[in-house]
Amino acid sequence: MSPATLSPTVEIPLLRQHLRKALFISELRTKRKSSVLEEMVAVLATADATRHPEGVLDAVRRREALGSTGLGKGIAVPHARSTLITERSMVIARSSKGIDFDSPDGLPTHLCFLIVAPPLERDPVYLNLVAEIVRAVRLAKTRQRLLEAPDFGTVRRTLIEAANG
Amino acid sequence: MDESLDVLIQLQDVDCLLREMRDPEMASQEERLGFAVEGISNLERTREKLASRVEGRLLQTYERMSRRFFRVIVPVNGRVCSGCRISLPTNTIGRNSEGATYEFCENCGRILYRR
Numbered sequence: 001m002s003p004a005t006l007s008p009t010v011e012i013p014l015l016r017q018h019l020r021k022a023l024f025i026s027e028l029r030t031k032r033k034s035s036v037l038e039e040m041v042a043v044l045a046t047a048d049a050t051r052h053p054e055g056v057l058d059a060v061r062r063r064e065a066l067g068s069t070g071l072g073k074g075i076a077v078p079h080a081r082s083t084l085i086t087e088r089s090m091v092i093a094r095s096s097k098g099i100d101f102d103s104p105d106g107l108p109t110h111l112c113f114l115i116v117a118p119p120l121e122r123d124p125v126y127l128n129l130v131a132e133i134v135r136a137v138r139l140a141k142t143r144q145r146l147l148e149a150p151d152f153g154t155v156r157r158t159l160i161e162a163a164n165g
Numbered sequence: 166m167d168e169s170l171d172v173l174i175q176l177q178d179v180d181c182l183l184r185e186m187r188d189p190e191m192a193s194q195e196e197r198l199g200f201a202v203e204g205i206s207n208l209e210r211t212r213e214k215l216a217s218r219v220e221g222r223l224l225q226t227y228e229r230m231s232r233r234f235f236r237v238i239v240p241v242n243g244r245v246c247s248g249c250r251i252s253l254p255t256n257t258i259g260r261n262s263e264g265a266t267y268e269f270c271e272n273c274g275r276i277l278y279r280r
Contacts, residue, residue, distance in 0.1 A: 051280055055171065059178045066186065066208065067201030077200075081181050083174045083238055086247070086280060104201075119181040119236055127194050134198055 014129045015136060015163045018090040018115075022047040024152045025093035028112075036099050037061065037078060040091045040114045049116075052084040056116060059084075070103030075137050079115040079130055088117040088126060090133075092155065094147060110147055111137065136162040169220055170238070170267040170278055173227055176215045177238050180231065183208055230274060238276045249273035 023043055030036050037060050045053040059082035063069070070076040076099070091114040098108025113133050117126040137143050142162040149155045185191045186205050195202050216224060230237045239248040246253055251272040268277050 055174055055178075058175060059182075062179065062208065062211065063182060065204060066182075067203050069200055071199045077198075081178065081185075083177050083181075083236070083240075083278075086240055086242070104199075119178065127191070127198070131194075131198055 013160070013163065014125065015132045016160055018088065018129060019092075019156045019159065020047065020089075021152045023049070023089060023091045024155065025091065026152075028093050028095040028099070031095060031097050031099050033064075033099055033101050034061075036093070036095070036112065037064070037114070040078075040093055040112065041116075043091050043093075044085075044089060044114075044116065047089075049087065049089040050082075050084050055084040056080075056082045058082075060114070060116070068102035068104075070101030070109055071134065072103045072105035072107065073137075073140075074098070074107060074110040074143060075134075076101040076103065076109040076112045077115065077130055077133055078112070079117075079126070081117050081119040081126070083119060085116045085118050088115070088129070090115050090129070096147070111143060132163055167267055169223055170276070172215055172218045173223065173267075173276065174238055174278070176212065176219065176227065177231075177236065179208060179212045179215060183212065227276070230276075234273075234275060236275070238278060239270075240280045241277050242280070246270040246273060246275060246277060248275040253277075 025040065025043060028036055028039055030039050038057055041053045041057045041060060044050050044056060050056050059080040060078055063080040064078055069078040093112045095110055098110055101109040103109060115130055136159050142158060145158045146155055149158060186202060192202055227237050234248065236248060239246060241253065244253050249270060249272050253270065270277055
């Protein structure tokens, strides 16, 4: 996994702002990449982050078709901009069985962070949020704690501590 | 949602992705983060296919306005165009004369969709 680069202009804890219990899937039902993305986008619709999940899913799949967003070490961060999203949102999902996400190390993905944002011109926040996640999960002990966390509150605390550390 | 509007929204999303992938700064940030980026020519073909499905006049309007605005198609937030932030008259949202369910903002001209 490459080291994350944060823009020096970012002053607010982005990751913290985007942690929502309604956007957390403790255990994914599916294990194929395509259906996992569908399951995660469906949660966005349930939480009222979009009323048009099919269009958002199209945008996520199109980005994925340009190259896998699986980063290796059991992490994937699919991300896309969609006209049908009005506010930047993040869905966190876990899979104890693992997902084949075409990661560079060939290992299954156990933690998936889906980030969607509206198409705003020169929005540095979107990729900075991606970078913050990449940085937060760089340590094996953090990834293990996230996988073993009994509830969303523990996942939240773990991510905030890791992002601040 | 009207089918033309649905295709046009997909077209705008593809244009946004193409702009980002062609922007050296954005593309290099993706790569620094560890994401693979390739197959832009496939995305360009997707764009062509989508554009061919949009009615000629509507496509022309979109293409012309996309030279002026980053986002041509925007949601209506309450009764406000989220592109120019101007309140819309009460009869703006509804079917236009051709029966489609999209409309144009009377102030900025952007194409509107209901959230």
